[in-house]
Amino acid sequence: MKQYIKKSAYDCTQLDDDWIILDTDNFTVTKVNEVGGYCWTLLESKQTAETIRQAVQEEYSSVEDITTEDIEQFLDELLQYGLLTHEV
Amino acid sequence: MNKTCVLIAEHYTHLKWESNWIGEFIDKYFLHATISSVRFDMKISIDDNYGKPFKDYEVDITKSSKYITFRRTDYLIKATSDYKEVTIYVHDELALKHALMNVYSSYIVYHNWGLLLHSSCVLDNKKAHIFTGHSGAGKSTVAKLSSPRMLLSDEASIVKITNEGIKVFNSPFRSELEASGKELPACLASIQLLHQATNNSREVMTKSDAYLELVNKIFYWSHSKEETKQVLNLLKVLVEQVPVYDLHFQKNNLFWELIS
Numbered sequence: 001m002k003q004y005i006k007k008s009a010y011d012c013t014q015l016d017d018d019w020i021i022l023d024t025d026n027f028t029v030t031k032v033n034e035v036g037g038y039c040w041t042l043l044e045s046k047q048t049a050e051t052i053r054q055a056v057q058e059e060y061s062s063v064e065d066i067t068t069e070d071i072e073q074f075l076d077e078l079l080q081y082g083l084l085t086h087e088v
Numbered sequence: 089m090n091k092t093c094v095l096i097a098e099h100y101t102h103l104k105w106e107s108n109w110i111g112e113f114i115d116k117y118f119l120h121a122t123i124s125s126v127r128f129d130m131k132i133s134i135d136d137n138y139g140k141p142f143k144d145y146e147v148d149i150t151k152s153s154k155y156i157t158f159r160r161t162d163y164l165i166k167a168t169s170d171y172k173e174v175t176i177y178v179h180d181e182l183a184l185k186h187a188l189m190n191v192y193s194s195y196i197v198y199h200n201w202g203l204l205l206h207s208s209c210v211l212d213n214k215k216a217h218i219f220t221g222h223s224g225a226g227k228s229t230v231a232k233l234s235s236p237r238m239l240l241s242d243e244a245s246i247v248k249i250t251n252e253g254i255k256v257f258n259s260p261f262r263s264e265l266e267a268s269g270k271e272l273p274a275c276l277a278s279i280q281l282l283h284q285a286t287n288n289s290r291e292v293m294t295k296s297d298a299y300l301e302l303v304n305k306i307f308y309w310s311h312s313k314e315e316t317k318q319v320l321n322l323l324k325v326l327v328e329q330v331p332v333y334d335l336h337f338q339k340n341n342l343f344w345e346l347i348s
Contacts, residue, residue, distance in 0.1 A: 011317060013324055018296035024316040029303055031296050 001048040003087040004075050010083065012040060021083060030081055035060055036074065046087045049075060094118040096192060097246045097257035097273070098201075099129040107136050113181055117260040119269065130195060131173050134184065138164055138177035147190070149311040156194075158309060163187040171195040189244055189261050193307045197315055202248040203322050204307040207279075209240040209256050212348055216256040216274040218245055219335070220305050221282035226337070230282060231265055233341045238271050244307060247276065249322045254329050276330050278347065285336035290346040298332030299323060 011022045019037030021030040032040060038059055039052050049071040056071070057064055078084045090111050091104045100121055103114060143161040150157045151169075158165040162183035167174040174191050178184045193204040207220035208231040219230045231242045240246075241259035248255040258271040281293070281301055293301070302323060310316050337343040 011320075013320070015295040015299055015324065015327065018294065020296060020299055022317070022320050024313040024320075027310050027316060029300060029320070031300055 001050060002072075003046045003048055004043060004079070004084045005046050005087045006040075006043045007083055007085045012037070023081075023083060026082065028081065030078070030083065035063055039071070039074065040078075043084065093121040093126060093128070094260075095121040096260060097196075097248065099192075099195070100126045102128040102131040103134065104132070105134040109181070110134050110136065110184065113184060116266070117185075117262060119258070119260070119267075128172075130171065130191075132188075132191065133175045135175070135177050136179070138162070139179045139183070141179060142182055142186075147309050149309060151311065156311065158187075158190055158194075160186070163190075165191055167191065167194070171198055185261065189307055190309055192246075192261075194309065196246075197308060197319055197322070200318055200322070202246065203319065203326070204261070205245045205247055205302070206243070206305045206307060207245045208242045209245040209259070210234040211238045211240060211271065211274055212344070214274055215277035216240055217277055217347055218247075218256070218279040219282055220279065220302070225282040226284055226339075227282065228264060229339060230280075230337070230343075233339070234344070238268065239265055240271055240274070247326065248273075249325050251325060254326060279330055279332040280335035280347070281332065283334060283336045284339070286338065287336060288338055288343045288346060289336045290333045290343075293332045293334055295327045295332075298327045302327065302332070 013020050017034045019032050021040060035056060042052055042055055049068045053066060053068050053071045056066060075084060089104055089106060094101050094103060105111060139162050141162060148159045154168060156167050156169055162179035164177040165174060165187055171194050176187045178187055189204060196202045207218045208227045209216050209218045219227055221227060228242055231239055240256050242265040243263040244259055244261040246257040246259050254276040255273050256276050257273045258267055306319060308319050335343060
């Protein structure tokens with residue numbers, strides 16, 4: 001299974017329930033919701049979509065029906081924005 | 089060599105120049121400061137006969153241990169790294185205006201004082217209200233429709249940002265509507281993101297959406313990670329304190345009923 005990790009030590013800032021990821025190399029800002037912000041904190045270390053799904057379901061009872069595919073889609077989006085990298 | 093002292097927001101700025109048209113430009117847009125033996129915040133020397141007419145907004149930035157240089161087709165800025173001593177070489181009036189905005193924006197960000205925001209700003213009941221949006225959204229239209237209210241800016245608002253409050257100052261960086269000279273700084277009560285519409289309506293935005301919308305409305309020439317972080321942190325303090333709204337407006341002054 002693919003492993004993901006943050007590409008760099010990006011700053012992250014919270015505004016109400018949302019999180020903004022600051023990429024000061026490319027001057028981009030990316031908004032994620034509260035659950036996305038939690039996923040982002042996990043990506044300090046190598047994660048697969050499956051390990052993140054398990055952690056999210058333990059933390060948030062409201063998203064118990066979230067699937068590994070949902071997480072993968074989210075991670076691929078962050079990958080596309082240049083915020084994550086694959087780890088082998 | 090001609091010289092004068094002008095006040096830009098809270099910053100006493102010493103200006104020095106040779107050509108008459110530069111003096112006329114300064115007289116037209118800047119407030120001459122009358123305080124004697126003042127300690128200047130910035131010293132700017134301006135020279136002309138530089139470069140070619142405006143081509144695009146591309147600015148090339150280079151840094152050494154002591155200086156930072158901003159180079160555009162129509163202007164060149166050489167500043168000490170704290171922006172206290174600056175030399176500007178310009179091609180024409182447009183280049184001079186943009187170069188001064190570049191310098192001032194860099195100065196206020198470096199000193200963590202505030203931001204220069206691409207917007208108009210109107211005074212109503214001693215409170216400041218900012219109007220911003222994409223190019224052509226109606227920033228100048230709103231400024232004109234707000235008459236006889238006074239304008240703090242019609243193009244670039246000078247916003248002082250502290251944890252204790254947000255204040256807007258009269259801006260000399262104007263496009264069409266000149267200042268009367270009587271505009272006093274005011275606390276910022278609201279920011280409107282403009283959308284031309286057939287009906288008037290105003291809805292508050294989430295802070296995160298406001299942040300994302302405003303981040304590309306800041307006049308800022310990025311050259312270091314630390315300063316970029318400083319800009320983004322100032323913006324965060326701004327959206328945490330001031331409500332930001334989507335304003336759908338007709339081309340008349342009735343939208344003020346939703347703001348006042």
